[in-house]
Amino acid sequence: MKALHIITGLGVGGAEQQLRLLLRHLPVRCDVVTLTNPGAVAEGLRADGIRVRNLGMRGNRDLTAVPRLARLIRRGAYDLVHTHLYRACVYGRIAARIAGTTAVATEHSLGRADIEGRPLTRGTRALYLRTERMGAATVAVSGTVAGRLRDWGVPAARIHTVANGIDVAAFRYDGAGRRTTRASLGVPQDAFVVGGVGRLVPGKRFDLLIRAVAALPGAWLVLAGDGPEAGALRVLAARSGIADRVRFLGECGAGNASPGIPEALWAMDTFVSASREETFGLAVVEALAAGLPVVHGACPAVDDLPADRAPGTTRISSLTDPVGELTTALRHRMESGTRRLPPPPAADHYDIRLSSERLMTVYAHALDTAPPTERAHS
Known part of the structure; x- marks a missing residue:
């Protein structure tokens, strides 16, 4: 299996460092694309032997990101796209749908009234829910986050809890x-x-x-x-x-x-x-x-x-x-x-090895339930 991970940025942060740790233990060939800010974690990923590309997205409304991501996905012949953090989830799921590739997203930081530290607005929630349907599964990093996703209206069958992990x-x-x-x-x-x-x-x-x-x-x-x-x-x-x-x-x-x-x-x-x-x-x-x-x-x-x-x-x-x-x-x-x-x-x-095993189960489920056009990649 070959997977492309898309993340909003790679500065030093919890989601970014969790991605780096996970890729050390995930038994899948992985590349990473960051929409912006290829910071210290990008350097760490490269030191680990992971290929990292910077899309150079110019802002939240840089719609050219979608076709550029879709081309990257097609050229890389990825079996699966895994997105992380709000902006990457929105743009990455749309691009994966255009490329005909199965998408999984991880919701790292969803509070009661904020997402990734920013206030939740009606528009933010609506855009999230519309693009969430374009993926095959959404991963919650805790039971609390899974409950909030259900409260938002994400179907329970699409939500999989895979806790963050540590070494x-x-x-x-x-x-x-x-x-x-x-x-x-x-x-x-x-x-x-x-x-x-x-x-x-x-x-x-x-x-x-x-x-x-x-x-x-x-x-x-x-x-x-x-x-x-x-x-x-x-x-x-x-x-x-x-x-x-x-x-x-x-x-x-x-x-x-x-x-x-x-x-x-x-x-x-x-x-x-x-x-x-x-x-x-x-x-x-x-x-x-x-x-x-x-x-x-x-x-x-x-x-x-x-x-x-x-x-x-x-x-x-x-x-x-x-x-x-x-x-x-x-x-x-x-x-x-x-x-x-x-x-x-x-x-x-919360051992990272258990997190890796659980995520592989989600990948298998997502690929098994993907439409035939997407399943053909795997």
């Missing part, structure tokens, strides 16, 4: 790595370290972590990620009087001198995902695999599982005093003395 072994706790990372960051070996990972954007609410750590004498904070809020967060840390106890790592593993995500997690004692709503919560799963206690807001990766699959997690839900609730939860963690936990069953549940 569990890569995050297994390493005590020597912890000591080395703390030393490189100038963090005392005996300090209590709170951590967060993700894009530095308002929705992640990293400001709550800074305010909570400021209320905990002796606690340190490590933030891995970059984004438009980086400057404001640094200013907040300085105004809160804890600039010397906060480490901003930038994009881990993006060619800078910062440690990778596993090393950053090993250096932490408690992980926090303060988002009011995550569409999945992959960083939480990585933290659990590293043996960290986790404090989190709405997070399908944890919330969709039975409680006994993710022990060591604490849910925060206060709308009136989120800083106070987070501070209390962190103080409890700090006073408990617990620094590491055995990786819970949730970590193995």
Whole structure:
């Protein structure tokens, strides 16, 4: 089988990095097309031996993208097209239909009132639903996302849940790595370290972590990620009087001198995902695999599982005093003395190898149910 993956962009982001990890384990010959922004993840994919093309789309309404994608699909003689993220799903499914090729789409980031961090409008939803019918199947990365798709009107028979995955072994706790990372960051070996990972954007609410750590004498904070809020967060840390106890790592593993995500997690004692709503919560799963206690807001990766699959997690839900609730939860963690936990069953549940196997089942189903003109490609 030969598949073409179409994605909106390849800057450092959750969906983009998930695609790279998945392609390392998917037993299919794959190429990738990015509509825009061939960033750091594109470089990583090429280093993995994946062919990556940049379509050079000039904007959301660059309709020339459709015929150009259709030509790429025909010339590549692909058996299947797999699209990722809203714009790629809309244009890619239309192009696949024109080329007579079966299409599968993954819905990575669908919130209650937003998609990929942007407000959902009536027009956005209508266009999504019209083009969704052009594909053979839609993959949801969690049961929560699958439920939202059904609520939108996507037929249940077309929805397949394939959870995001991680390379569990890569995050297994390493005590020597912890000591080395703390030393490189100038963090005392005996300090209590709170951590967060993700894009530095308002929705992640990293400001709550800074305010909570400021209320905990002796606690340190490590933030891995970059984004438009980086400057404001640094200013907040300085105004809160804890600039010397906060480490901003930038994009881990993006060619800078910062440690990778596993090393950053090993250096932490408690992980926090303060988002009011995550569409999945992959960083939480990585933290659990590293043996960290986790404090989190709405997070399908944890919330969709039975409680006994993710022990060591604490849910925060206060709308009136989120800083106070987070501070209390962190103080409890700090006073408990617990620094590491055995990786819970949730970590193995989200192993990338299982995600790959489940996706291959979706591919087989999509090709079996495709019209004869599309099935002829396979």
